[in-house]
Amino acid sequence: MLRKVLLLASPLLSLGACPFGGEQGVLPDGHPAVAQETYAAALGDLDLDLVRSDLKAFFLKSQDHWPADLGNYAPFFVRLTWHCTGTYRSSDGRGGCEGGRQRFEPERSWADNTNLDKARALLWPVKAKYGDAISWGDLMVLAGTTAIESMGGPVLGFCAGRLDDKDGFESIELGPSEEQEAVAPCVLNGTCVSPLGSTTVGLIYVNPEGPLGNPIPAESALQVRDSFGRMGMNDSETVALIGGGHAFGKVHGACPAGAGPSPKEDPLNPYPGLCGTGKGKDTFTSGFEGPWTTTPNQWSNLYFNDLLNNDWEVHVGPGGHHQWRIPNATGPMAGIMRLTTDISLLHDPAGIYQKIVKEFAADQAKFDNAFAHAWYKLASRDMGPALRCLGQVAAPPFPWNPSLPARSSEFPPAWPQVKASLKEMARDYSKPIFPADVFSGQSYYGGLFLQLAWRCASTFRQTDYRGGCNGARIRFSPEKDWPANAELDGVLKVLDDVKARFGDALSWSDLIILAGTVAVEEAGGLPMSFCGGRTDATDGSGSEHLAPRLSPRPDTDLAFLVDGMKVMGLTRREFVALVGGGHTLGQMHASRSSFISGPWTSSPSRFNNEYFTNLLTEVYQEVSVQSGEKKYKAVGKELFMLKTDLFLKADPEFRIHVEEFALDNKAFLESYRAAWTKLVRSDRFDDPTGKLCE
Template structure:
């Protein structure tokens, strides 16, 4: 039995669920900085339940879907004093929330992703990369209260990301609904930082973490945007990007489309050098209060005084409009290192030699080392040039990559529900249609019995074959198992434990 199966079964037998806290709707089950360990049961058990959504209260009807879309869109331009919207629009913030909830998925063991909505809990909640995303959850809280169990937090976060892209003119392929919320961060403990992560995937130097971890830096979604270990080395950053995006199953085209498409929107924040303040581990009731600006100002720690990543600026001139300006600007200018008000390395544009425009025409934009990295890799550069020259090609590539990013943890196509599900994608391992004429199972049974009786060693061999085929199933992302009979193909047929079974 796999470790994931053992963990789920043992948790189901040994742990009792702890009642969720009533203090804050999106933090049900959170007790300060400690994850509620009584909730590792749900995922392991529900994955074996034929009535997966029975009793959940989920409503995937067209009527509810359209009502949710309208309510979500209304939030974007309703700026709140507690966290004023950049450019008067929360859509870029919501894309970041959806990206970070989904983007921690890793192929190695299927952990991560937004199914479960565990970004609400530690350890994910306190990751440096998720600084100030508690404010995005607070903005969505009235919608969650309005719809209750009709929509899970995982579905709400992901759908909000879709609607944010759509509202700014970006392409959306579809929406794979069907996430059920976990009651704690139990199933994210192995993502780290935690003793559980150190036990299964230790990382001696944070920033050089390797497979099976999905990121190079525990606490970040992908790579350090300032460069490897904070060193502004674009070529080294490009290598890290390919490695880390590969760990979540993304190819070069998907990687570049996601980076540039995502950076078409919004800005980053680093208004001062004193940081965002204590994280949810140290201040669970009011994390990241901000430290920048005049303490007597109504915008102390927020608005123009926000600190999130430590970088300051925006990627494009029109950060609320979908376009391919990110790629065009990368190519049009040379880029020079500078420092943000928080003393972090970022890059500003200068005219190339022989340019016809004037200094006054240079846009007030910024790139990070992880952006400049795309110019220092031949394959990435070719894609930058392609996306810069063909917006429609970027539309197609980004829509497909975003759908993969936000659906990969959901497993096979058949697990997607709702009225806006995209056609089956390759990453969902679609099975062929069932044949019109089903095989003669009685005849097959008779043939198998004849084979089994021909050699006394065959029954044990066939039991082993069935076990090896089925036991690959994992409840984290619902992959594996014998549906598809992939034990016939590499890599499964090449595994040491499967040697001889092809005979």
Template structure:
């Protein structure tokens, strides 16, 4: 075992979920094959040093000048591009969803289809064009993702709003592949179908594909604010926002700017249909056709407040101080205007604020949970400042991962949504000694859990491998969350995931080892135990980087969800791979890890593919490819496969998916024929998986 505290380890992983009992169908193999692309080669490495040395204040100064420099090709409303930039940043980040960590502004895929052509992103191509000179000026020190977030945040600041700071470090993608599951696309239909457009459910982030969250006009275009409120709550919750945050964001955002719907003829074709001149605008005539006062973006028309380039809580005051009625906008959509004061006073020309609201805005007054916050923010500007600045930072930063991934000189302290971990206890233990103790525990009988039996002796190695794998395998490359650091496999909700059944008992087998080292974290113990077991089983040089810490047991449960399961196991493998950032080669290599027969039974299967899990070699692939497999159901009701003509040899549907997907099968064949290739790929994939979440180490391979 090579032990090192610095460097050495690298990036990602795979999951070994228990397959749900389900009528899976390999019939879908053809359609699923390659449907979801591997997460490789579409992102240039981030130049971390360049980002660190960026003069953020200089960029902000340039942005502030740009905001006030109205251009003829897209004149600034009220002489200030700030509101447009706030909308740009919100629509870039607002595609994020908790369900699988997809979406968000990391990658800046709003520049590509499908996102760039979403109805909700109409005319945001103009905002990006305005920003291009700044992107060109700062080059690789300022990625598109960071620039968009910085533009929105600086705009708020420039219009008098409160900001916490800015976290840089987003990595630009080279295309929109990773947004295909957001839709509309055949990938999205496969992994996240929406039965009724307008009522789409999680894992999709919005109720309507092509919108950021929810239909502004009301459910299915009905101006019904009562029914709109639950949709607003549901769609913001899918991004991890509570009522206080949702109300602060909607009303804080709409303190700025206006909606655009000058006439009923629409914005014209989207970029996917007319790339050279997208959304040319169809209202008006002459040189100002389609822009300025003739702009059509959403089809709603008008500002929310009387001073739309100035931060304040007027939005909330207007909402509570007036009664509102719906009417049809010049763009042909239902929207709302004040009809009289809430106290019954009629409005005249002087007292009518000449503002509008969307059905979703009015919905905030029709739901007691929302109305409470509307009233608080209407009465208390400071409360709004506090809530909005935190919620905006969370909105902008939610998909960037832990605080340690944030770069730049204006990063605020760790926030709760970043799930900060305590620092590791010091001094770090002598990991060589810990490794020796773990090696002794491999064959020592434990009352905590019956061991596998190898050569008549107890053997815990495959169980330790299983524990380490499960602990690390919830890592999501999509939002850099999860992983074994924190050892949250001990805590709810992860300890209760079916695929983690029995993990707590395996940990108990290791507890006596931990007791001897007061500063040894569970997270380090789990990862080191997996590595020791693998080296004892024959793996070379499993790199270990100590210094993980444990999340406190009273930590508020994180809203992470287990990797998704599908009836079609090939689709499941490809979806999980993409979320975790694994290549097919890594996925297949990791499937060849020793698997404990007793643990397989604990997970509900009849057994494992091997009776001897003490050896790491390419046997798994020989067994997988060397038998005919018969579908069966275990006594516990798990779908599984039994080797025809061989007793006690079992594979899971996820194993058989490797044999049924031509690309994964080709890799399995290579490993079956070449033990060295398997070894090398396995060790690399395992090391990468175990270090995937070690952003605290500042390894370029991890950061980038």
């Protein structure tokens, strides 16, 4: 089935291929934009207020098979949402509640997710009532958000729009798994470092008992800062989230016997609970026991006041773990507890957490505001740019989620003229400010244009929808300072002339992508669709974690290459087409990401499959090693490859595509066009169905 979309293409423009393949203006079924559009329509028809009121009623109906603490499930669902969203990590954008992958391995069997199988089972009737109109990912975020609201807590809004995954594949790199060990090994679980989001694989952030189970608050504070920092949370957000989350509910550890097997170990009866009946007062979840406050179903800043106004002593609780109590307390206060991570907020060696705890204890409104914002950030960041949020969206701006400006009223420029200028510039043009490559005595900028466009677009992360060329942040720090982008500011200066000629009608980001696209077409690639309408950011914020992961440096290995490809959302075939296509034009420059100057092919201004032929037929040798740097040169020829190129030949799953493209130039050209179009459109949330495409 094909879906028609409205296109506003001008008949005067020469049409390239449809950006989505097939007939111009038609999205193939199964295209992510179609799935997103279908879900957006269903969600748009859903009365979210009704879902919220159903959730609020359901929280108060305790079920015998899993009785609610004090008759209210709301705190349990705050934990569910926190553990769904809290997997997000800035390093590669993985994690978060999108996909609803807490339902699958590996996440569902993480120690930190013990008994959340019960929460999801309890939620089923609500899911069943609304069916496909609300995804699991969205429902799990909405449940905790509504739970906070139901207990009087402050809520800013609800960013919806998550599509459900069919398995846990996208969480494999969160570990524990071989893939995680390959790209993010953790020598000693409990001391894991970035790019892992947590100090302990299987926990959301950090060991509640203290580092490696040692109840040392000052050391725990360091781990709390480190691990929350890896999620991009600052000190105030960290304290607000911990104190806000632990305003509610209790910890469960009735006896030392444990929770029993995980869903992976016993899918039919996971976490039966080995204390007494295994439920209610006999529940074992984390192995700690007790509530944080005397009013665990009610929003307040008591968590901070009780923390500050009492002494706390460590002891071993009924579940066999170190936890903290108020010495000699009587009455209800005798039951309240703290985890070492809670106590750590009083022992931050930097002295910062203590100040924030005091502020939140003294000023409820300040705490409300800080928590509402931090929760919204926590619960929305997997969704990427605010533009992607549906539902009951909080009003931007949010500093953690910079948006792009609106399109200029002068848009669009006269595309045929822009294209013609770029075509002319690719050859027979040399701007003294930045030297062109010279091949067969002729100056050539095409390879540089393509490299600029690739660098700009390839920051895109499918994992959290950040990056991409929209915004042209490659003009600003930090992107312009990345070693792989060295000297690309010179290429931008070459393009200055075109930018000046078309003024505000032409954004830098459209110009950069079009320059790369025209370079390929001009050199013999297939005609490509161009979808303008990108706008330019005014600074580089938002690019902090997007530095290239695919470096040809000596420490690069195959696992990193595969990982980088996955983060970009590319298949192996698409990746091979893009890398081969990119390395067909121009040459590598010793001053930039490589250590060599020289081309990959004998005709570096012609776009064809020679790169693949060379890769398979030439013998490449490591010709010299300077300070550990490796160069690969074809024996007897002035042709070069990078280590990353050689991986495409060495790895059988990449190599089948190298062989296919070496044998079939047409297949290569078509695959390149499809992969390039996908890459440069992947950040176009402003125009998901391609209304602006020609």
